[in-house]
Amino acid sequence: MKFRQTPYVIIGSGIAGLYTAIKLSEKTDREILIITKSGLRESNSRYAQGGIVGILPENIEDSVELHVQDTLKAGSGLTDPDVARFISERSAVAVADLISYGVNFDKSPEKKVELTLEGAHSVRRILHAGGDATGRSIELALCSVVEKDPKILIYRQTQAVDLLIDSDNTCKGVIVLDKTTGEYETVYANSVIIATGGAGQVYARTTNPQIATGDGIALAYRAGATVQNMEFIQFHPTALDFEENGSRFLISESVRGEGAKLKTPDGESFTHKYDERGDLAPRDIVTRAIYFEMKRHGYEHVLLDTSTIPEEKLKARFPNIIKACEEHGIDIFKKPIPVSPAAHYIMGGIKTTVRGETSLKGLYAVGEAGCTSFHGANRLASNSLLECVVVASELAQLLSEQNEDVPSESSDCRINCLISKYEKNNFGYKPDIAPLVQQLRETMWGKAGIVKTEEELMEALKVVNELRLEFNQPYKCRNAEEYEFRSLLTTAELIIRSALMRKESRGGHYREDFPETSDVACDSYLSKQPEPCLC
Structure with missing residues (x-):
């Protein structure tokens, strides 16, 4: 086990993680560590085609109020109006910021930014780049900025496996696995930012790449953070x-x-x-x-x-x-x-404020892994890129206002107990992961997908519990594939349990046995109590 101390750790290298690193670097002279389990240019963000919402002053047909109305209507009662307005008001600045970093949005022959229309938007307000390669265009531009910044250190091919939570329920860092060498490292940090994207791979049919396994949501839940509205999965129609x-x-x-x-x-x-x-x-x-x-x-x-x-x-x-x-x-x-x-986006996630703050001190989340109550029960098309850029910028400002000295190694019992679990090899039966993953994905698609019932959800939960017993690796795993399966099991359980709690149909959550929408809209929350230190 190696050890390292750094003020800021960002887990994930999609648009949310890259943008957070860039904005934070502009506001501090301290080191920023990005941890990515793949290469820098492979993330869920890369596959975003449609575009990003921009309420531009030159678009006289549009306004913040009109965008807020569209967002609230799509959100089916669970979008927070104040959050929607907060994010919408900052969209023009966010777009200008992206342009300053080298994002070339498509323009008309008259050299004006082209705006397109998408479902449930009342006017054209979607900016796009590279025709249908907006996510890729933004990510490549941000990667170029990050790679030139000497303050930003990148751990490639590195899997985050557990968060360090002390006895005061404060996040103090993360344990990571170097997938190339198989070596573990404990990284102590004052601020840990989860920007790991979504969890589409929990379903047999998804538009998400193979890396979208819900790692960040699972890490946060394991650590005791509150997750919100996990039943709301957006299945893209086409x-x-x-x-x-x-x-x-x-x-x-x-x-x-x-x-x-x-x-x-x-x-x-x-x-x-x-x-x-x-x-x-x-x-x-x-x-x-x-x-x-x-x-x-x-x-x-x-x-x-x-x-x-x-x-x-x-x-x-x-x-x-x-x-x-x-x-x-x-x-x-x-x-x-x-x-x-196909499964496309998760509206729920780690409960956060519009500044990325979670229920645990020292732990933050941005992008699809977080849930600000902006998307509600059903995300309005192209709102996701806007949300992750605005929240990332707000989070960077928040962290820059804090005194982030380099942390020291911890003597906390709970942290040291967790580290010890990753210093031992207690492996017994070695399961074949591939068929277990396939069984989980097929079960989720067939019994916890677009249309759900109590009976099928209970059957799905039974399968998840059986797979967890067969897998039997609650902490240290043999390789990255096993850690991803551990994340998928946790994410699947959260989706199912949340769907069982919501006995109505609303937005992306449809219960065939409860097809009506309740008059009162309520968010759902799940959290777990931390395990006692037994070391």
Whole structure:
């Protein structure tokens, strides 16, 4: 076991983590350590296609109030109006900031920033970059800034495995595993920021890459932090109906925003039967419309017809979608795209304020891993990139106002007891992880997915408990794959337990046995008591 002391640790290298590091570096002369379990340019953020919301002063059709109204309506009663307004008011500054870091948002022939429309937005307000590669464009620009900053240290191929929580329930650092060498390191820090993204890999069908295993949410919950609204999973209605490397290629909502139409394999439009807004209704409504049509008629997928969009516009706006479809033998200029729903985003997560503060002192969260009550029960398209940039900026300001001396090694009993668990090898039976992961993902998709019932949720929870008993590695694991499975088990349990508690249907959470929406909207919370120190 190695040891290190540093003022700030950021776990995760997507847009939320990178942006936090950059803003923090601008406000402090101290070292900032980024821990990423992959390379710097591989994250969930990279796959964000649609764009980022911007309430720009030159867009006279739009306003903060209009964006707040759209966000509240999509959030189905669980979006905090003050949070929505706080984030919306800062969107223009956030966009200008990203541009200053080298993000080149797409422009019209008149050199004006192009704005597109997405589902449940009342006006065009979505900025995009690289046509349909906004997440990748932002991430590459931020990576370039981070790599040139001498104050920012990067641990690549490094897995965070447990948070150091002392006897006063304060976070004091993190234990990490170097995946290349197999060596563990205890990193003492005054501030630990979780920016690990989502957990789409808990489902058999997802648009998320293989690294999206809910690590940060699981770490925080294990440490005693409160998690909120974990039952609210956003299933994107239109993922390409082919799987590659454990995920499905997203067909951005912007395609429908530009005029593409959803149809059955028989060529019939259908979404208007479920909502008067049709193809541009909120994502949960469009997803369930597709789900019920597929189930009712036995379709394997539905079709997205792009023939209504001019060819030149398709080429300019969606080059990556065209390429991905071509790789699967689909010429979207001649044939519609086969699509079906897939897990895409988690509205819940670690409960935080708009400054990233969790229920534990010294522990913070930004991006998809956190839950500020901005997205409510159903995220409005392209609000997520805006939230992570605004919250990251606020968090950096908060931390810069604190006295962050380099911490010393701890003599706390609880911390030392945890460290000792990672210094020993108490391995017995070695399970084959791959089939266990597949069983978990198939169970979650079939019994805790788009449509849920009490009976199926209880069956899913039974499977999770059985898999945990078979796995039997509550602390030290043999490798990164086992740690990711440990995270998936925790995340799955949190989703199921939260879904069981919510005996209603609201936003992204649909209970077939409780199809009505309650008059009173309440958040759900889960937390666990810390284990006593027995060392």
